[in-house]
Amino acid sequence: MNIRRANKSFRRTVNNLRAGWLRTIEAFSGEKPKVKQLALFSDYRDELSIIT
Incomplete structure (x- = not known):
C-alpha cells in the first residue's frame, strides 16, 4: 500500500468516526416536528454542513 x-484510507476512517459523533435530535414544536443536526463537540460544527 x-x-x-x-x-x-486514514482520512476516510477519521471522517467516519467523526460522523459517528453526530446525532440527529428531533425537536417537537407545534404541529410539525423539526429535525435538527447537532454536534456533540463544538469542533464539529463546520463538518455538519459538509455531511448534510
Missing part, C-alpha cells in the same frame, strides 16, 4: 492510499 503506498502512502497516498494509506493517507486516503
Whole structure:
C-alpha cells in the first residue's frame, strides 16, 4: 500500500468516526416536528454542513 492510499484510507476512517459523533435530535414544536443536526463537540460544527 503506498502512502497516498494509506493517507486516503486514514482520512476516510477519521471522517467516519467523526460522523459517528453526530446525532440527529428531533425537536417537537407545534404541529410539525423539526429535525435538527447537532454536534456533540463544538469542533464539529463546520463538518455538519459538509455531511448534510
